[in-house]
Amino acid sequence: MLDWGVQGHHQKHDHDLNRHNHDLYQQQQQQKGCRKGPWTPEEDKLLAEYVTSHGEGRWSSVAKCAGLNRRGKSCRLRWVNYLRPGLKRGQITPQEEGIILELHSLWGNKWSTIARYLPGLTDNEIKNYWRTHFKKKEKFSSKPEKVKRSQSQKQQQELKPPPQPQPQNQPSQLVSQDNMMNLDNEQNIPSSLYYTTSAFNDQLLLPQSVAATSSDHSMFDENQLWGSWWNLDDDDPHGFVGGSGQTTAADSYTGFYTEGYIF
């Protein structure tokens, strides 16, 4: 998109200021009379009903059409973190904790990426969990350098793509360590997150939602490398819904941990 280059610094600064002022103005306009703070059950109901019947669409119009006096952003957050079906809610299991630790050591604070491997957990939940449970510990161990977002995204391109959560409608099977053929070394993927399926026997599967996420596109441009593993439906970012049969989040979740994770 915008490539400011070296000499574009001042331009970019001005642009940012202008844009920022504009956004601020918009924000102020939007916020006039916009509710903030905790959601009421009534608001939840309105939002859930609307999104369930109409789909997500544009969040700003969702807010309007659902009759909510909220910003679109706020609606999206509420839906994603609380109302969306398939959320597990409740205690994070030791297995999940293990995955979080492992993936965090790989990718740092890429909470949304990590969340894709933990169906039923939100990035916010994982972030909160990590902060309260591991942040302190990290201080005493070697911590990864904090990098600016744009920087870290570039660096992520150099990191290898993340692994695939449970594919839709494909019962996962445990992969024996012997069958992994050192893929983990090649691709920097935790060996514990390997899967095969009946249809994709001995293939490593990748999350389509990762590819569908704008900021991660660059990570997956190597279509030749990964292309054969993409065979998934964009409408089902967590792979919960199968083709012929319906797989619930809970099913997926259970399958993921009881069958998929190897300790």
Add this chain to the structure above:
DNA sequence: AAAAGTGCCAACCGCGGTTTT
């Protein structure tokens, strides 16, 4: 019993990137 400290989590904010106009 009360104040201070800590843990937890929902929600907001600012920013960067993408899509639409």
Add this chain to the structure above:
DNA sequence: GAAAACCGCGGTTGGCACTTT
């Protein structure tokens, strides 16, 4: 191609509940 609108992400905050002093 530029500007506006929008989306999604990560960081941060504020408030409540619980624990410790």
